[in-house]
Amino acid sequence: xxxxxxxxxxxxxxxxxxxxxxxxxxxxxxxxxxxxxxxxxxxxxxxxxxxxxxxxxxxxxxxxxxxxxxxxxxxxxxxxxxxxxxxxxxxxxxxxxxxxxxxxxxxxxxxxxxxxxxxxxxxxxxxxxxxxxxxxxxxxxxxxxxxxxxxxxxxxxxxxxxxxxxxxxxxxxxxxxxxxxxxxxxxxxxxxxxxxxxxxxxxxxxxxxxxxxxxxxxxxxxxxxxxxxxxxxxxxxxxxxxxxxxxxxxxxxxxxxxxxxxxxxxxxxxxxxxxxxxxxxxxxxxxxxxxxxxxxxxxxxxxxxxxxxxxxxxxxxxxxxxxxxxxxxxxxxxxxxxxxxxxxxxxxxxxxxxxxxxxxxxxxxxxxxxxxxx
Numbered sequence: 210x211x212x213x214x215x216x217x218x219x220x221x222x223x224x225x226x227x228x229x230x231x232x233x234x235x236x237x238x239x240x241x242x243x244x245x246x247x248x249x250x251x252x253x254x255x256x257x258x259x260x261x262x263x264x265x266x267x268x269x270x271x272x273x274x275x276x277x278x279x280x281x282x283x284x285x286x287x288x289x290x291x292x293x294x295x296x297x298x299x300x301x302x303x304x305x306x307x308x309x310x311x312x313x314x315x316x317x318x319x320x321x322x323x324x325x326x327x328x329x330x331x332x333x334x335x336x337x338x339x340x341x342x343x344x345x346x347x348x349x350x351x352x353x354x355x356x357x358x359x360x361x362x363x364x365x366x367x368x369x370x371x372x373x374x375x376x377x378x379x380x381x382x383x384x385x386x387x388x389x390x391x392x393x394x395x396x397x398x399x400x401x402x403x404x405x406x407x408x409x410x411x412x413x414x415x416x417x418x419x420x421x422x423x424x425x426x427x428x429x430x431x432x433x434x435x436x437x438x439x440x441x442x443x444x445x446x447x448x449x450x451x452x453x454x455x456x457x458x459x460x461x462x463x464x465x466x467x468x469x470x471x472x473x474x475x476x477x478x479x480x481x482x483x484x485x486x487x488x489x490x491x492x493x494x495x496x497x498x499x500x501x502x503x504x505x506x507x508x509x510x511x512x513x514x515x516x517x518x519x520x521x522x523x524x525x526x527x528x529x530x531x532x533x534x535x536x537x538x539x540x541x542x543x544x545x546x547x548x549x550x551x552x553x554x555x556x557x558x559x560x561x562x563x564x565x566x567x568x569x570x571x572x573x574x575x576x577x578x579x580x581x582x583x
Contacts, residue, residue: 213423214380216373216580217431218321221552222312222415223539226282230265230275230409233286237408238262240288244403261405268409273512277412277540279397280305291402306339307348309415310393314353317389317417322427328419329385331359334372335392336543336571337399338363341453349391357385365447366508366570367439368392368544369416373566373578374437376420387421394543399449401468410510411469412540416548430556432564432580438491440575444479447471447571471571481514484569485521491577497563499523502531504554504564509536509546514569530554544568558582 241260251257269275279285284294298304303311310333318324331353333346338361346359364371369392376388393415402408423433449469455462492498499522507515512534519527533554535546542549547566558564560582567577 212381212383214377214434215421215423215426215431215583216418216434216578217421217426217428218317218319218323218419219548219552219555220313220316220318220320220417221549222309222316224278224280224413226280227276227278228282228285230268233402233409234263234265234268236286236288236291237402237405240291240403241405243288263405272409272541273534273536274409274540275537277409278414278538280309280395280413281397285397285402293397295398303352304339304345304348306345306393306395307352309395310345310349310391310417311352313393313415313417314349314389314391317419320428320430321419321421323387323419323421325354326356327425328353328355328387328389329357330376330379330388331355331357332362332372332376332388332390333359333393334362334364334368334375334390334544335394336363336365336368336396339395345393346391355389364544364574364576365572366510366543367568367572367574367576369548370437370544370566370568370576370578371439371574373418373420374439374576377434377437377578380420380422386425387419389417389419391415391417392545392548394545396543399451399469401465401470404465404470406473407469407471410541412542414539414542414545414549416545416552418548426583431583432555433583435495435579435581436491437579438487438494438577440483440487442483442573444573446475446479447573477511477514480569480573481517481521483573484567484575485518487569487575488518488522488565488567488577491565491579495579501563502565503558503562505532506547506550506554506564506566507532508568508570509534509539509550510541510570512536543570
């Protein structure tokens with residue numbers, strides 16, 4: 210008999226601090242003016258380019274973002290630093306990323322009605338992990354008191370959906386009965402707050418979901434996962450060159466290319482049609498059309514991308530209820546965006562309603578889960 214995998218609970222941890230567009234732009238503009246004054250002669254000779262100024266209106270129009278949550282605000286707005294101040298912890302202390310993962314995980318476990326001893330595996334899947342080993346997932350497993358095993362996955366903006374794919378496959382294969390998938394997106398240390406075109410994009414957050422065999426479900430707000438679909442195609446248009454090899458390159462390990470950078474217009478042009486076609490094909494495999502969906506929990510990277518993808522599929526603009534937007538207050542949270550949208554916008558669905566979680570981003574990578582309310 211085929212195993213039915215269920216998404217039985219989700220959790221969302223939101224940082225205590227936030228930064229508005231106005232705060233961020235004021236800091237960036239002060240930095241840009243200072244930089245241009247200090248390098249006036251080089252700029253005049255054409256050796257370097259002047260830093261362009263920005264505005265809160267530009268940020269909102271370009272992205273739909275109005276503010277973003279951040280793990281640690283101190284240091285980010287200081288024009289002589291422009292990065293968060295996050296003290297290093299000792300090896301015997303819980304790491305920052307494991308800490309926020311545990312906070313989200315406990316909420317997901319509570320929503321699913323599960324105890325630690327009922328979880329078989331932990332997957333920490335996100336854009337960055339703060340160290341290579343031991344795996345953050347194993348640290349989280351220890352902190353939660355979960356037996357079994359855990360491992361990390363890095364799939365940039367599709368890490369959450371790809372992590373759920375892996376959990377789904379493990380339950381289908383019978384190697385686990387219940388899997389905890391966590392997305393601790395501590396992205397702010399990798400943001401270049403000196404770059405006008407990207408300094409506003411990201412926020413920090415942590416999300417988590419519980420996937421399990423339907424035979425053990427006791428949640429009253431659960432979703433059957435009908436199938437998963439994944440796609441990757443290599444592209445350099447979204448990239449970070451940070452890694453352990455930096456030490457051997459004898460270059461600046463904190464140079465701009467070691468932080469998040471992208472060719473935004475190329476990404477928009479490439480990814481929108483790929484994501485729309487991906488979703489369409491996923492639905493067709495179940496003899497469904499976009500109009501059969503009650504809810505779209507899309508990746509929260511850019512309001513213009515989500516609007517265009519929805520319009521390609523529906524032939525019209527999706528309503529805020531159909532395709533909820535959370536990036537106005539959370540910003541782009543790497544892989545966690547679609548899970549935030551799901552967590553905050555799923556309790557009104559009725560039994561039998563269809564929904565889709567879909568991510569798209571660096572790689573390029575696209576992942577989706579087609580679900581139906583139980």
